[in-house]
Structure formats: C-alpha cells, structure tokens
Amino acid sequence: MRREIIIIGGGLGGLAAGIRLVAKGHHVTILEKRDKPGGKAYTYKTQGFTFDSGPSIVTAPFMFDDLWREAGRRREDYFTLEECSPYYRIFDHKGSYFEYSSNEQALIRQIRERSPRDVEGYKRFMASTKPIFELGFVKLAEQPFLHFTDMLKVTPDLLRLKSFISTYRYVSGFIKDDFLRRCFSFHPLFIGGNPFDASSVYAMVDYLEREWGVHHAVGGIGAIISAMAKLFTELGGTLELNAETAEILVEGRKVVGVRMADGQTRRADIVVSNADSAYTYQKLIAPHHRKVYTDANLRGKKYSMSLVVLYLGLDKRYDDGDIVQHNVILGKRYKGLLNDIFNRHHLARDFSLYLHRPSHVDPSLAPKGGEALYVLAPVPNASSRTDWSQAAKPYRDALVTFLEQNYMPGLSKHIVVEHMVDPRYYEHTLNNYRGAAFNLQPLLTQSAWFRPHNRSEEFANLYLVGGGTHPGAGLPGVLASAIIAAKLIGPA
Ligand SMILES: Cc1cc2nc3c(=O)[nH]c(=O)nc-3n(C[C@H](O)[C@H](O)[C@H](O)COP(=O)(O)OP(=O)(O)OC[C@H]3O[C@@H](n4cnc5c(N)ncnc54)[C@H](O)[C@@H]3O)c2cc1C
Numbered sequence: 482m483r484r485e486i487i488i489i490g491g492g493l494g495g496l497a498a499g500i501r502l503v504a505k506g507h508h509v510t511i512l513e514k515r516d517k518p519g520g521k522a523y524t525y526k527t528q529g530f531t532f533d534s535g536p537s538i539v540t541a542p543f544m545f546d547d548l549w550r551e552a553g554r555r556r557e558d559y560f561t562l563e564e565c566s567p568y569y570r571i572f573d574h575k576g577s578y579f580e581y582s583s584n585e586q587a588l589i590r591q592i593r594e595r596s597p598r599d600v601e602g603y604k605r606f607m608a609s610t611k612p613i614f615e616l617g618f619v620k621l622a623e624q625p626f627l628h629f630t631d632m633l634k635v636t637p638d639l640l641r642l643k644s645f646i647s648t649y650r651y652v653s654g655f656i657k658d659d660f661l662r663r664c665f666s667f668h669p670l671f672i673g674g675n676p677f678d679a680s681s682v683y684a685m686v687d688y689l690e691r692e693w694g695v696h697h698a699v700g701g702i703g704a705i706i707s708a709m710a711k712l713f714t715e716l717g718g719t720l721e722l723n724a725e726t727a728e729i730l731v732e733g734r735k736v737v738g739v740r741m742a743d744g745q746t747r748r749a750d751i752v753v754s755n756a757d758s759a760y761t762y763q764k765l766i767a768p769h770h771r772k773v774y775t776d777a778n779l780r781g782k783k784y785s786m787s788l789v790v791l792y793l794g795l796d797k798r799y800d801d802g803d804i805v806q807h808n809v810i811l812g813k814r815y816k817g818l819l820n821d822i823f824n825r826h827h828l829a830r831d832f833s834l835y836l837h838r839p840s841h842v843d844p845s846l847a848p849k850g851g852e853a854l855y856v857l858a859p860v861p862n863a864s865s866r867t868d869w870s871q872a873a874k875p876y877r878d879a880l881v882t883f884l885e886q887n888y889m890p891g892l893s894k895h896i897v898v899e900h901m902v903d904p905r906y907y908e909h910t911l912n913n914y915r916g917a918a919f920n921l922q923p924l925l926t927q928s929a930w931f932r933p934h935n936r937s938e939e940f941a942n943l944y945l946v947g948g949g950t951h952p953g954a955g956l957p958g959v960l961a962s963a964i965i966a967a968k969l970i971g972p973a
Pocket residue numbers: 489490491492493494495512513514515518519520521522534535536537538539540671672724725726727755756757788790857910911912918919946947948949953954955956957959
C-alpha cells in the first residue's frame with residue numbers, strides 16, 4: 482500500500498532512504514532543518530572556494546551504484562568517483578610517513594624498511610580480514626537486528642573471529658612495530674571509535690579499502706549530495722529545506738506525524754528519522770511516550786568523540802611538501818591522547834590530525850593558484866564541559882602554528898578565508914546528542930541488536946536511519962541503514 486512517509490533530516494541517510502522509498506512507490510517528503518541537504522556532508526562555498534564540511538573518503542563505492550540501480554538509473558550519469566592515489570599518508574610525530582595505497586609491493590617494501598619482522602604478520606593480518614568483512618559487512622551490516630535471537634545467530638561467528646577484543650589488540654597480534662600497529666588500527670576513528678575499545682570487527686575496513694579502493698568524488702562529496710537530492714526529486718520525492726521538526730506526534734503506540742518548529746503539523750503513515758537516534762528520542766518524543774529510551778537510558782550510553790574542524794582557503798599551493806590529498810598526522814601520544822578524548826573527556830594540549838587537501842587533485846575547488854583544505858582534530862564530546870567560547874580561538878591558533886611549523890611553511894600569511902566548527906556545531910546545528918560527531922560509539926555492546934533499531938523499539942511505524950542506528954556511522958554504514966529501513970517498510 483502506498484504510504485505517506487515523512488523523513489526528518491536530509492543527511493546522507495535521509496536522502497538514501499528517501500530514494501529507496503520513493504522508488505518503492507511511496508509518497509515521501511524529506512524535512513531538512515538547514516538551507517541545504519547533506520548534514521555532516523554540508524558544503525560551504527565562499528569567494529571561489531568549495532569546502533566539503535565532513536566526509537571526504539568514499540569506501541564501498543558499489544553501495545552508491547546499488548542505490549542508483551534500485552532507482553532504475555546509472556550512478557555514472559550523476560557523479561564521478563575516482564580512486565585516490567595514494568589512499569593516504571600516515572605521518573608519525575617526527576614527520577616520516579607510511580604511504581597507504583593499492584600497491585601491495587610498495588606497502589611491503591615500506592613495512593620491510595621500518596620493521597622487517599612485520600612483513601609476514603602484515604600478510605597474515607590482511608588474509609584474516611576477509612572473514613571479518615564477511616561477518617561485519619555481509620552478515621551484520623545489511624541485516625536488521627530487531628530481535629535478540631538475531632544476535633544469538635551471529636554470536637558464534639563473533640566469538641570465532643575474536644570480535645570481543647579491540648581493533649588495536651587484534652592488529653597487535655600480527656604486527657609488532659608500534660607505529661605500524663597504529664597505521665593498521667586507527668580506522669575506527671573514522672567512524673567515531675577509539676581503536677583501543679572498538680571491536681576488532683572494524684578491521685574489515687582494511688579489507689574494504691584493499692578490495693574496492695579509496696575514492697573521492699569529482700567536485701567533492703557535495704557532488705554526491707547534489708546528485709542524491711536530484712535523483713530523489715526526479716523520482717517524485719519532495720525535499721523541503723529550512724523545515725525543522727520540533728516533535729514527533731504520538732497517538733497511543735503509533736506515531737502519526739510531526740509538529741514543525743513553526744507550529745504546523747504534518748500527518749504521516751510512517752515517520753523515518755535521519756536525525757541522531759539519541760536526539761530523536763530525547764528531544765523529539767515527549768518523555769511519557771518513551772519506555773526504552775528514557776533520558777536515563779540515553780545518558781548511560783557511550784558517545785563518540787566530537788571534532789574541531791578548521792576550513793582554510795589559501796592563496797598558495799603546497800604541492801612541494803609531503804602532504805597529499807588525505808593525511809593522517811599522528812601525535813607522539815596515541816593511547817594516552819585517545820584516553821583523554823574518549824574516557825577522561827579532557828581537552829588535551831596535544832592532538833592527532835586528519836588533514837584533507839582535496840584541491841591537491843581537484844583544482845576546481847579553489848581559485849587558481851590556491852588551495853581549499855581542512856584540518857580536523859578529534860576532541861572530547863560535550864561531556865567534557867569545555868567552554869568552547871573560550872577554548873576555540875587558542876585551539877585554532879595551536880592548529881595553525883603546528884601546521885606552519887611542520888608541514889605548511891608561511892601558512893598564516895596565506896589564509897584568505899577561514900571557518901571553524903567545534904562541538905557546539907555538532908550539538909546545536911546538526912543536533913547530535915552531546916555533540917558526538919559520530920553518534921553512539923561503535924562498541925560491541927552498542928552494535929547490531931544493542932544499537933537503536935532501524936524499526937523503533939518504541940513505535941512500530943517509526944524508523945531510524947543514519948549513523949545513530951544500526952549498523953553505524955560512516956558512509957557505508959549510513960547507506961546500509963537506508964537499505965534496511967526500506968526493506969522493513971517494503972513496497973507500496
Ligand atoms: C568531519 C567529518 C568527516 C567525516 N569523514 C568521513 C569519511 O571520510 N568517510 C566516511 O565514510 N564517513 C565520514 N564521516 C562520517 C559520515 O560523514 C557520517 O557518518 C554521515 O555523513 C552521517 O550521515 P547521517 O545521515 O547519519 O547524519 P547527518 O549527516 O547528521 O544528517 C542528519 C540531518 O538531519 C538534520 N536534522 C537534525 N535534526 C533535525 C530536525 N529536528 N528537523 C529537521 N532536520 C533535522 C540535520 O540538519 C542533518 O542534515 C565524517 C564525519 C565528519 C563529521
């Protein structure tokens with residue numbers, strides 16, 4: 482039966498769910514609070530610079546192809562993906578780097594130069610990631626975990642593949658050199674997890690990257706978002722911008738629509754929330770309607786880190802130095818810094834960074850001779866109670882000084898435009914509980930059946946998509962959540 486469906490939020494999860502549901506014949510409206518869709522993947526354009534505010538790395542590109550196929554179209558007709566070369570450079574605190582790419586021989590040569598005894602361990606590690614991928618991606622990521630029995634079915638595999646140990650510990654079983662251990666275990670950070678706590682199931686990212694490559698979208702991730710919005714509206718969906726939902730309306734044990742911030746109400750047969758799951762329950766549903774996700778329950782969960790992201794438009798290019806398109810710059814402290822961020826909720830003076838320089842390969846993102854880049858630092862979420870109105874400026878200065886002294890000489894003289902976001906942005910603009918940029922932490926105890934379900938435990942006609950629900954944050958996880966929600970809702 483054709484349903485009237487409202488989707489709250491036009492982030493990647495909302496758009497992907499919208500496309501799938503409208504392709505199934507439903508009448509779908511996306512209500513997005515901001516002036517543009519994209520959410521974490523919002524794009525800023527100013528003075529000839531284009532900044533993708535969030536995701537930059539596309540893994541599992543076949544998931545976009547599949548989304549377009551579902552809509553009866555070809556993804557290639559809408560946007561272009563290119564494989565990155567190299568995938569990224571990972572710098573140690575002294576500035577020497579490990580270059581990660583699809584070139585197996587080059588990887589082995591670098592491992593041999595740094596730590597000859599780890600060559601065999603690396604090969605064994607990589608071979609071990611295929612069954613982990615088959616468990617983590619094929620068996621876990623695209624299946625709804627609505628019943629505890631679903632969890633019991635995969636428990637033997639989780640035990641067999643040691644999913645209860647951390648990614649770092651798992652990698653350490655194969656690789657002895659401390660820096661190489663970091664290089665092969667930092668991936669949970671890309672989806673908001675501490676490598677020392679996140680399940681070893683995230684070692685599947687190494688497999689994903691090696692099998693399908695690391696890609697970027699020509700024109701930036703913004704090109705993907707525009708293509709998704711275009712596809713959704715071409716299929717007959719309605720995308721309303723500057724349309725904030727203030728409340729999900731409940732009658733008995735069913736949701737019946739939403740009340741907007743401007744007071745209007747909209748009726749719907751089904752509501753899908755792409756907003757963060759903890760925010761959805763805490764802020765959009767009155768407490769007396771919630772039996773599972775009470776405020777106390779939400780307070781007791783563990784949330785991902787937040788971020789400071791500094792966007793810089795430069796009138797100079799830095800093609801001569803070591804930095805490439807994607808750069809991970811690890812500080813001297815690793816475990817201690819992560820502990821400060823995730824567990825102590827303490828804003829440390831040192832940092833590890835991700836430096837994204839898309840104009841390195843796509844000059845259209847900056848005026849001629851210039852660069853558009855961002856530098857990202859993981860920081861504690863709002864549990865730290867840091868006063869960012871005081872902390873932001875010194876933090877920004879420390880980032881610029883560090884880059885200027887180590888990687889980008891003369892940087893401060895070449896900044897033409899700049900913009901910075903901190904945990905306040907993630908909490909109040911993107912509406913993520915505690916400003917956790919990647920929603921709930923990806924812990925085994927908060928995964929699959931233990932994560933907020935794609936069909937709500939509270940109301941049978943409320944569905945959740947996006948990083949806060951199963952399977953989790955990151956483009957592949959969010960796209961998978963849309964597959965699950967659309968399957969559960971079914972065709973018109
Ligand atoms: C800086 C950064 C870098 C990242 N890099 C990568 C990467 O390289 N590769 C990767 O795979 N992943 C990356 N990620 C993770 C990935 O971007 C996210 O997991 C994903 O984009 C989240 O999509 P989403 O649909 O869950 O949520 P969001 O993008 O947050 O979308 C939610 C939408 O809901 C809207 N909304 C919220 N509340 C309301 C309301 N009340 N009414 C109406 N609308 C509302 C918001 O405005 C937003 O548009 C990165 C994330 C960040 C922050």
